[in-house]
Amino acid sequence: MNRTSRRQRLQLEPLVWTGLGVVALIVVIAGVPASTATALQTPRFWPTAAAVIMLVAGLLIASNALAGSRRALSDPVAAQPQDSSGKPAAADPEVLRRYNHLLLIGIIAAYVAALPYLGYVVATFVMAWVLAWTIGVRKILSATLASITYVALTTVIFGILMNVPLPRGRGPFVEISTFFF
Amino acid sequence: MSLENLLILVLATLIGLLGGVIPGVSGPMMVVVFLPITYAFEPTQAFILLTVIYAASVYGGMVTAILFRAPGTPESSMTVLDGYAMAQNGQAGRALGVGILASGTGAIIATLAMILLTPPLAALAMNFSSAEFFAIALLGLSIVASLSSGQVSKGVFGVGLGMLLASIGNDPMTATQRMTFNVADLGAGLELIPVMIGLFAIPEVLRRSRLDTNLTFNTKYGKVEVWSRRNLTSVGPTVGRSGVIGTAIGILPGAGAVTAAILGYTQAVRFSRDKSRFGKGDPRGVAGPESANNAGAVGSLVPLFALGIPGSATTAILIGAFILHGFQPGPNLMTTQSTFVYTIFAAILVANVLALIFAKPLIRVLINVLNIPYALLGPAIVIFCIIGSYSLRNSVFDVWVMLLFGVVGYLLMKYNFPVGTIVLGFVLGPIAESNFRRALMMSGGDATVFLTRPISLTIILIAAAILVYPFIKPLVSRLVTPRTSKALDA
Structure with a gap:
């Protein structure tokens, strides 16, 4: 800027x-x-x-x-540039991916919109993988393993142990969700 | 304490230490992220988890402050000065040892003070009526200045915004719908948890996603020295003094652990004969702030339990957690739920003793976590935020609220806005409003009820003084400085 x-x-x-x-x-x-x-x-x-x-x-x-x-x-x-408090404006830190925050907001918004249709397991796995890749994981295996771990962990803690009725999705996705919780 | 509670305590200590160690994962964020997990817990277990996470996160913050000049928590900012200098001089292990000793001892001093001071303070508050409780809520809101990092106007704006957001939904007295605009999901109002998660956790993930997320730290630090004679003799008096100072500062509503750390450091310098070594790697420069910040963090729980007012942003979140679990923190809690309160006190004491004993071997394990790149931690934090917001009412609407406040929080962060003040207004606003209207109802609409009762008047005057002082401070300085200069010239 x-x-x-x-x-x-x-x-x-x-x-x-x-x-x-x-x-x-x-x-x-x-x-x-x-x-x-x-x-x-x-x-x-x-x-x-x-x-x-x-x-x-x-x-x-x-x-x-x-x-x-x-x-x-x-x-x-x-x-010199100042913010409204009269303090010198903070310099931007070393930004590598300028619009990544907007991408992240878009990914999370798409996830929340798709959640009632795809169900928790499928939607969260896809989101976790895309998020990991967007934030900086560049190995397909690492992103996949991390996504599986996160989905498994949260499904067990919230869906099974705490009985939270996680969204099961609609159509064929209900079957997939029923397989897990 | 049952075995189950003990396990939760150990787990919470580990989680808190871990949160403190990782830069960018603050104490409030850890408490907010783990709050949804406590929905299914017994209240005692829930509060053991949350309060111990809070206390332990302050403890863990020193590790990266000493090793990498990156304070894990804001409370550890002062530790950087001498801690990092010691690390640069090849004394990282000793600096960590002094930090462990000081943190644990400071927190234990404050916990004992909390156990002794909370009951009489709560007993005093038992004679209060709605007018006094309104005044106390006002006193809580007046701590805005200390949460504003020097931007008091923005802080006051944040309190107003928090109060406004908390008014959405049913009016507590007349059930009139306020600012719902026929949106059914707004009928019950905005839930605190999605708002807090959005404001605290999501913005940090968004910010970090733009930086190099594959960076890891060089984590070599040598032998950690905790209970050596050298440490005990060189920093012992500093630890004790700063622990007492930190406790006193923490008890003052709004002063907080960061202020305690600053005072702990300045007192360590003041009482030293050789002041030239500070800033170049003096162990007392680590002991002072670490003892004081941990004591301050625990001390800030005293006004929370005794009066129901928060001493910091994290304790404001804890008040929200109390309300979520059906408790109203304050003097009544001490009489009606004394076992519950004392169990939490005992848990904090045990957690600090455990941390003091096991921190040395744990540091080795915790530092390995720093080798996990943020690119892998970020998605995990987002998933916990989403599921935490959803599971509150099993509502996707709450996840949208979380995302909205995440975006708002990110924008506010760009303008250095003190978001903790929004939480303060959101939590204390409804308490202040209900007591305000109840007091008016009981007095037949006479607004002077707040000024005719001596305790209420005194608390309101203190709150007003705390609130107004930051605004008139420059004026006072201008009036005092010329006189002082003249005196010095003479």
Whole structure:
């Protein structure tokens, strides 16, 4: 990321917190019905208080950032990228796989969507294998053995010993699941 | 203690030490990941597992701090200063030995203090009514500053967010649906466990997945020296002093084990005649913070058991675990479930004695775990997170919640957001709300009830002072510094 875009992101960040505070307040007003009870005892009072805390904190973060940027104008050393707390922004560590986190989120989301259909055993084995490969295992045998171990261990602990009704899937996958637990 | 409980205790000690040893697997993460396993346990066994994992994880954190300059837990950050320097001077084995001695002794001092102090503190709190319990919850929420790593505004935002998230679902007094927007799965509200797993465990896996996950450590460290005369004479007084300081700091709500470690180190320097050796490999620089951080971790359990307020992010998670198992931590627990509480106290004491005796041979085994690349550990953590979220209510919706909060947690981590504060708000928010509304109901809607009762007023004033101090601290410093400079100039 170049310096300009990073600075833009850091300048926008304080506004995000204030914006979230406003959104929280709107959600509370829209999502909690008004009541005839005394103001402090209504179901809306406590969530409103929480949203107001968020809004006030958001405004404080924004004002701190504004004060920081004013200091930066008068002090060239302070003009280095900073986060909203006024501390120097942390440098990115040595990132080898730039978009791996997005891949991981996609894999887990696909797994959760497929879980009711494929059942726990099949879906988890596939996910564990793909995850291991995505995170960095480059040996097919290692990824396969690790996936089998994880599925076996969790099926025994949760499915058999703790009687958790793990999803069995639909259609032919029910038969596969029944074979294991 | 039954054989079953003893086995769980030994297992928990091993798990905690293991969690502490592996950088990136923190104490809160271990407690969160293992919490779902306790659903099927008896409450006593569940809390032996969770509290001992917590205590032992702080213990294990020093290993990588000393050997690789990578603190396994935040509490071990100060141990790096002299521990790693000792390792560089070829004294890694001695540094580990001093660490074991100090950690175990500090934790034992704190456990004994906990056994002595919790009952009278809880007895005092027995006279409290809803107004006082609201004030105590407020005091708990005010520890936000210490969980915010210097970013108090963000911490306060996090507390507000946690309180808001906890209000989703049925209103506890009127059963009115709050912020459910006709989503049936939100009717019962958001469950704490998927939220916590999402915030603590998933972001770390996402972060690490972008780095080199096949890195392993060079794990040579030589002979570990624990009970030698040299160790006992050189670090004995430091260990005792830092243990007492760490306990006192841990008992203060919000001060936590990290603060205890810092004070443990500074006190070790202050009481030393030759201060020049610190930072270059002085064993007292390992003993001070290690004794204090372990004492602080155990000490933070005192306000948890006696008053029901957390002293740290991990104890906030433990409060969630208590509620999950049908217990309300606080003074009533000491009277109604005293056997349960004392069994946990005994378990922590035994775990620390065990760790003190067996840590030396265990270190050899634990360090071998560092040879397992994260590429293999990552999927295992994700699977445990998923199944832990699912098995709470056998609901795929909870797994979606976990993933959503995992993404939120990752984004928050990118902005150095103190996520522990969200958990604090989520856990203490409902306790504060129910006591607030109950107190108002009992006083006929008179809001001055919180200020007319002396104990409630005192606690509220303390909470306000704790909360406001970080904001006015720069102002106070500006007012004091010129005077001090003038005095020095004169």
